[in-house]
Amino acid sequence: METCVTKKVSIVLRPNMSDIVNTETTDRIRRKAHDLFMEYGLRSVSMDDIASSLGMSKKTIYQYYADKDELVVAVVSEVILHNQACCDADRQSADNAVHEIFLAIDMMTEIFRTMNKSLLFDMQKYHPAAFDKFLKHKNEFMYKVVYENLEKGIREELYRPEINIRLLSRYRVECMMIAFNPAFSESVGLKLAEIQQELTLHFLHGLVNAKGHKLIKKYQEERNKQLQK
Numbered sequence: 388m389e390t391c392v393t394k395k396v397s398i399v400l401r402p403n404m405s406d407i408v409n410t411e412t413t414d415r416i417r418r419k420a421h422d423l424f425m426e427y428g429l430r431s432v433s434m435d436d437i438a439s440s441l442g443m444s445k446k447t448i449y450q451y452y453a454d455k456d457e458l459v460v461a462v463v464s465e466v467i468l469h470n471q472a473c474c475d476a477d478r479q480s481a482d483n484a485v486h487e488i489f490l491a492i493d494m495m496t497e498i499f500r501t502m503n504k505s506l507l508f509d510m511q512k513y514h515p516a517a518f519d520k521f522l523k524h525k526n527e528f529m530y531k532v533v534y535e536n537l538e539k540g541i542r543e544e545l546y547r548p549e550i551n552i553r554l555l556s557r558y559r560v561e562c563m564m565i566a567f568n569p570a571f572s573e574s575v576g577l578k579l580a581e582i583q584q585e586l587t588l589h590f591l592h593g594l595v596n597a598k599g600h601k602l603i604k605k606y607q608e609e610r611n612k613q614l615q616k
Contacts, residue, residue, distance in 0.1 A: 421466070426503060484536050499583055546595055
């Protein structure tokens, strides 16, 4: 005779196929929107464009996302969670504070390699709810990561002990945003990834002492060898 416990388990293990299909469709729409937003920016991509790329009707998309604003928020939220997880993983695997910065450069290079430079500008102007999520990420998570890296570098005797941690943490976070100003990026004639790498290395050189400078040279040489392969 089947027991009550066995009955409960059998019910729990039965998948709700409707929920699975809905989740798969929601994810598929979000992923396609992400790819289009990254390539063309937010303003240039319409819901019609997304629907056409997916081979579905716009009406179908609206069954999963009420409007473009909701879809943009979903995309931005997913990107933030992914980037935070990657950042945390790099911090745990880094040998020291300087190495952590070089891992961050590699991560930023990968992120910005395919990112449309108008993305943040479009978000701020046309999708304020999504931009608020990004600002929270910038002002809380990113600031905390930079702050703790500066503390770590001082403890490891790689950064100059007299630096103002609070000031430079805020300065660094704000500097990350300058590359997304279309007028700035166009005036310097560099891609997003190139701008971020230059600014990050410039910032790092201003932090380190002689011991830290030797590590910068070491990691740059290793990185150049990897790029030449």
